[in-house]
Amino acid sequence: MQHVPQIKVPATYMRGGTSKGVFFKLSDLPAAAQQPGSARDNLLLRVIGSPDPYGKHTDGMGGATSSTSKTVILSASERPDHDVDYLFGQVSIDKPFIDWSGNCGNLTAAVGSFAISNGLVDPARLPENGIATVRIWQANIEKTIIARVPMSNGEVQETGDFELDGVTFPAAEVQVEFVDPAGDTGSMFPTGNVVDTLTVPGIGEFEATFINAGIPTIFLWAEALGFNGTELQPVINENPETLAMFETIRAYGAVQMGLIDSIEQAQSRQHTPKIAFVGPAQSYAASSDKEVMSNDIDLVVRALSMGKLHHAMMGTAAVAIAAAGVVPGTVVNQAAGGGERKFIRFGHPSGTLRVGAEASHSAQGWSVDKAIMSRSARVLMEGWVRVPGDCF
Template identity: 70%
Template structure:
């Protein structure tokens, strides 16, 4: 074939797992010049890297894994704030639409951001000396919040292997502790309506009791029983039912409207990442997706959460913060499902197993707020080098 052969554009990148998610990580300074700023060029680059939009829903021509947990991108830079180490920007890439959602955080990948910051040379050598745990302070640029990640190291390098097991991840790794500092939205109450339980009216479906919370990520909690569910459902039980997906998306859209996240119901389609919708129930025995039994006496409650229109295979890290925060406030649907009372630490069951999370809540003149939420994750580099995209991706 005659003519000029145009090579692809190569961009330095690292493919990482963080918690039960994985994504493509970039240093801001390694992006092409016109993608260093937010806008169309950046979105076009990330869409092509991940392989979206894909009408087949497989992301075959990109790095995405065709699920909400694996269609993610991260941009990290040296922090512009004196009291933080790095700035972290998260882009949730839609699978079948040309859309990158910048409205929220990924709590699972937060653990990987801490490790990536060390791998990428953003943490001073002095901070890495004479210690086996490095504390990385992260400014989460999407939601304007502080995250503190404690990363284990050995001889100045990130320790990735270990015996910490995380349900939803096949292999053990080194444990990374993540603190979400003041995860509630704004300076006031984390309950946007001022109520612990609201009456949420949804056309076609009627009214539901709902706890609407802004902590970690905006989340709508519904009782599983009100939806006709047991709370022990696995992915196929929900994701193979168009009727179930339609109902839950309607609840999400009208919940977003009641929370003030959108001004018109039509806007929900362009805000897929937030809010989340989750349903809760009291503890009961079930078999997780791996076949591992989850005993009722070993959990405080069960939670199933939707992410980008599908039931999540485990639990989003930011939704786990919302669960911990809601559980810490007596009288929410989450707290009542866990047995009520003051609860600073809970263990909940999800489709892949269980997760332990903690939160410190207090009631102020402005309403309930959470000082800090904590959970353990792990992270590992899967591949590093460069991703390739056609030159005409970003014009």
């Protein structure tokens, strides 16, 4: 029996923030995969190694976690005042499914670097030394993001002394600015309220903040769920009943946010909305045994991604935390002590993160003009990925 040989597809394996994924130029993909559809999805599933019933991604580039099972497709932008179009695919580990409904804020930090290094930014716009401003069109959510990438001797500067909790080694700092993160997606608070009651049959009633900023997110009080907000991954991820509870709450929250019509549809929308729980500032030992002190943070936050507690914090969820944190009365704002503020410093399982946002209120409700955070990024490997020629 004859078998189709493997093909080579140019690709770059990159870390961005606390995530990593496989990056492609759109023009480098096989012709059939240059358009949305089953061919593209099947190709990327095979690249990552999904679906994998063993949950290991042994036969692919994925890392068998939500933060390492990611793909990115980039192309030069034809939009005015933008350099690159950025399309993100969150790959399910155990199902033949890619969720295209949201962005990855962490990998956003690597988009500017890839775009510069792969000729997607006009060289005339790049300094020999200094900071390059890369204007990104995030195609999943149709938003503008600005990445400020350090340059040295005409090349992207990846090494540096910027430390990011959740990442082992220091690197160069990349500032990422999410412009109008809610914008024309409708109200930043889809119910019109900064706090709602979320009723989940068989589980309970919860005070919740629903927000569309960065990524649709549901914020709950940790205490109402039986937690304190300092939990690390094993406490949540090794308890199937707890994970099932969170997924059920997420599904009912998605209906109340107007993202889906029925809770059954949540299975086909695993990437969004996110669900997070918060508590007041308190000291705890992070996953690295680093001591996080209560006087160094405003609150503690834990967030789930693709059904599991994240090891640090998703970049887009950090935008949601910033946006909710600066609006008086939200669950996040209350946990941080209430009142008006310009930035939030929160504790997550790997340490701390500081995020800023600018919010304003009008007759139409609350809006956030921008949210800003610092991440880092670097190339891990570049060349080609190989996949069976008939996998797509």
